[in-house]
Amino acid sequence: MISAHRLTKRFGEFTAVDAIDVEVRRGEAFGFLGPNGAGKSSTMRMIGCVSPPTDGSLRILGLDPATDGPSIRARLGVVPQRDTLDEELTVRENILVYGRYFGLSRAQVRAKADELLEFAQLTERANSVVEPLSGGMKRRLTIARSLVNDPELLLLDEPTTGLDPQARHVLWDRLFRLKRSGVTLVLTTHYMDEAEQLCDRLVVMDGGRIVAEGSPRELIALHSTREVLELRFAADDHTPYAAKVTDLAERVEVLPDRLLLYTDDGDATAAAVQGRGLEPLSVLARRSTLEDVFLHLTGRTLVD
Amino acid sequence: MSAVSTIARALPIPAGAGLARTLVERNARAFRHGWVTLVSGVFEPVFYLFSLGVGLGALIGDVDAGGGRMVEYAAYVAPAMMAAAAMNGAVFDSTFNLFFKLKYAKLYDSVLATPLGPRDVAVGEISWALLRGLLYSTTFLLVAAAAGVVHSWWALLALPAASLIGLAFAAVGMSVTTYLRSWQDFDYIQLALLPMFLFSATFYPLSTYDESVRWVVQATPLYHGVAMIRDLMLGDVAWGILAHVAYLVVMGVAGVLFAARRIERLLLR
Numbered sequence: 001m002i003s004a005h006r007l008t009k010r011f012g013e014f015t016a017v018d019a020i021d022v023e024v025r026r027g028e029a030f031g032f033l034g035p036n037g038a039g040k041s042s043t044m045r046m047i048g049c050v051s052p053p054t055d056g057s058l059r060i061l062g063l064d065p066a067t068d069g070p071s072i073r074a075r076l077g078v079v080p081q082r083d084t085l086d087e088e089l090t091v092r093e094n095i096l097v098y099g100r101y102f103g104l105s106r107a108q109v110r111a112k113a114d115e116l117l118e119f120a121q122l123t124e125r126a127n128s129v130v131e132p133l134s135g136g137m138k139r140r141l142t143i144a145r146s147l148v149n150d151p152e153l154l155l156l157d158e159p160t161t162g163l164d165p166q167a168r169h170v171l172w173d174r175l176f177r178l179k180r181s182g183v184t185l186v187l188t189t190h191y192m193d194e195a196e197q198l199c200d201r202l203v204v205m206d207g208g209r210i211v212a213e214g215s216p217r218e219l220i221a222l223h224s225t226r227e228v229l230e231l232r233f234a235a236d237d238h239t240p241y242a243a244k245v246t247d248l249a250e251r252v253e254v255l256p257d258r259l260l261l262y263t264d265d266g267d268a269t270a271a272a273v274q275g276r277g278l279e280p281l282s283v284l285a286r287r288s289t290l291e292d293v294f295l296h297l298t299g300r301t302l303v304d
Numbered sequence: 305m306s307a308v309s310t311i312a313r314a315l316p317i318p319a320g321a322g323l324a325r326t327l328v329e330r331n332a333r334a335f336r337h338g339w340v341t342l343v344s345g346v347f348e349p350v351f352y353l354f355s356l357g358v359g360l361g362a363l364i365g366d367v368d369a370g371g372g373r374m375v376e377y378a379a380y381v382a383p384a385m386m387a388a389a390a391m392n393g394a395v396f397d398s399t400f401n402l403f404f405k406l407k408y409a410k411l412y413d414s415v416l417a418t419p420l421g422p423r424d425v426a427v428g429e430i431s432w433a434l435l436r437g438l439l440y441s442t443t444f445l446l447v448a449a450a451a452g453v454v455h456s457w458w459a460l461l462a463l464p465a466a467s468l469i470g471l472a473f474a475a476v477g478m479s480v481t482t483y484l485r486s487w488q489d490f491d492y493i494q495l496a497l498l499p500m501f502l503f504s505a506t507f508y509p510l511s512t513y514d515e516s517v518r519w520v521v522q523a524t525p526l527y528h529g530v531a532m533i534r535d536l537m538l539g540d541v542a543w544g545i546l547a548h549v550a551y552l553v554v555m556g557v558a559g560v561l562f563a564a565r566r567i568e569r570l571l572l573r
Contacts (some may be wrong), residue, residue: 074418
């Protein structure tokens, strides 16, 4: 679906995307993970054929965006980071008009609008103007709108940023359904739970480069341990404590408010910590998550 | 590859998918929710016509419409009001409305994610401005005819002529808008429009000016628009009118191409 080789985007002196290689296969859900400014959105804009690459090669659906932009865009769905709904139109008109931009007939867009409003649970708000809708509703409408042309590839730039937990779960459910129906999903996020929920494969970006690649499970296995033990001490600076436990775990990470001990058996490590006479305020042994991988890869003070 | 697309690629014409009409459709839908702007566009030139043409005209009497032909002042000033209204309507649409869509509503960000390209945006927006303008000028022409200040059937051609004025100003207005940073910058546009409105041989003949400054007036686009429509409404048509047409066509085509390039530069980075 997407094949990028040494894909690069520069704005003047600033390199937003630095020679990345990406392959996305049909039917998968692929994620770009990274902190703000990592180059995720620039990459998405290049894939969406609204930003010409500075260097490298990029092929989408087997076509070249430089020459076939309109034909590629005709087969894409795009959910931008910020909702760009048409506030001068009603909910239903947003879908109708957007469908017309794809050259669909009036009859086609009418049928499609009813179907998509149902899908986005917005049928009752069909004739409302956009402005008073809640954040979750606007997001669902943006997604519904992006599906008007039955896209083969759906690009979602931070689809659930700024939504409350209920709204996020509704959206995830909709995205799962799309994936099951065969739509290829490419999304960016900085929510680790979202990446773990939705992505078959992902890359972690930092400073315009790809720093890791794989399935969520592979990334955890490769860049983290099975479990993580979190220790919180009654101190403003946890660094001195790190030195005292550094040999008890594969790796110790110092956060402002706690220590993270990367270990294969959290409970055993907790017992060992207590065996040394240390008395943390709180002790939590948990499974390793993508967040640990992410923090590890995209920078923290590390104490090995 | 077809010959047409080869040529299109060689020329500096920004990309488009030939779907500009769908943007016109979008504007028509949005317009239904805010039709009140229509009223001001219709009434502005009508108010001018009655205030200046009929009211002030009663004090002035007849004026020389060129070549020694005397007409009543209302008939003299009506074509100028129609031309100026075409200019103002087009500029308003392509500056205020466009700036809002470009900077605040972010309309084109979502439009350009579809097959539409920057050329479609430029052509679509300008076409819409022209359609609205046509509605205004048709109403004005009817009112002017009813007031008895239209002297010739040539006046029917004043409708496409007003659209041509609209094209020229909308295209340039759109280009200018892509450079504006904030609402304060709109004062510069007013600074350009107002003197043109007052001095482009709108209210009195070009012969009023001293020879040495006439060329300045003749260099402005509104002068050509006013002269063109005045010739048509007074039935005073000669080959010379084509010079006015040519001026405005060149301005319009160059403006559309430039505006599309600017949209491309701004949004497809």
